[in-house]
């Protein structure tokens with residue numbers, strides 16, 4: 001089972017050598033070209049389809065399934081180049097894993113309380129840099145910056161963050177949690193690359209800036225929200241304010257992280273405290289608008305167990321407790337040439353999200 005059967009058919013943008021960008025869906029390890037279907041499928045990005053709204057998304061899916069069932073010619077994945085599947089409008093990143101928030105507080109702020117006082121009252125987030133969102137496979141250049149007082153140079157603490165990204169199709173503002181599925185088109189995997197030394201020196205009081213703005217990688221296939229099976233959201237205490245209720249669907253997605261081919265962690269998305277519907281409601285609750293192509297990421301996905309953390313900051317206790325990879329080498333943070341792949345699927349494995357991978361170019 002590849003997780004890329006007829007019940008998934010995620011959308012992407014591909015090209016063949018010397019060819020134009022075209023819309024396709026992934027079927028097994030092949031791509032099915034959709035551009036010949038015309039209309040919204042003739043565009044070189046997903047944005048027009050995403051903007052068209054939920055009824056069109058359903059109609060598009062029916063058309064795609066009919067097309068795939070008719071046995072069209074397919075193109076092997078290894079013969080195509082995959083591109084960013086949509087034009088990224090604004091990019092927002094949340095902080096909604098309780099285990100991650102507690103772990104980072106313990107490691108980075110051992111003298112402060114574990115969770116910020118507002119953490120259970122609202123989904124904390126920050127606005128990121130959409131121009132540096134790149135597709136899986138794009139080499140990641142190690143950023144330089146101020147690492148401490150008087151120190152400038154290449155980061156020594158280059159890290160990853162395994163996250164799930166939600167792609168907005170239909171624009172809106174003041175979006176209630178109950179309208180989440182009318183606005184969000186689909187899901188990708190996100191790696192929010194982070195330079196921990198730059199971040200630690202710069203981030204108070206305004207939050208992440210250059211430590212996270214140099215690159216954010218996304219997986220090339222947008223899995224339509226409609227193919228994922230919702231599960232009950234986690235219990236929330238205290239009960240959130242009215243504008244954050246009802247919580248909306250949660251999703252039991254299983255992530256896995258490999259570092260130079262060594263599996264190092266399996267973050268469980270179902271453990272996230274705030275749902276994607278609550279994040280969107282909060283993001284738009286002050287009248288701020290979202291538009292087609294907006295990407296918002298869940299925040300680092302960490303479960304409560306040691307083998308479930310979504311960052312190397314947590315995995316290696318900020319480099320103090322290195323991990324041993326399959327080749328016997330040890331790692332605290334990323335070295336030049338290292339390769340990280342984050343993959344994911346539904347709990348039953350029937351729906352794959354594919355993977356987001358990146359190699360540190362140095």
Ligand SMILES: O=C(O)/C=C/C(=O)CC(=O)CC(=O)O
Pocket residue numbers: 093094095096097100101104105108161163192194208298299300
């Ligand atoms: O707690 C901190 O100081 C830092 C947290 C992060 O860097 C995580 C972040 O970007 C938000 C998230 O992915 O959960």
Ligand SMILES: [Ca+2]
Pocket residue numbers: 093094161163192299300
């Ligand atoms: Ca992040």
Ligand SMILES: [Mg+2]
Pocket residue numbers: 128191192193194212213214215216
């Ligand atoms: Mg980032």
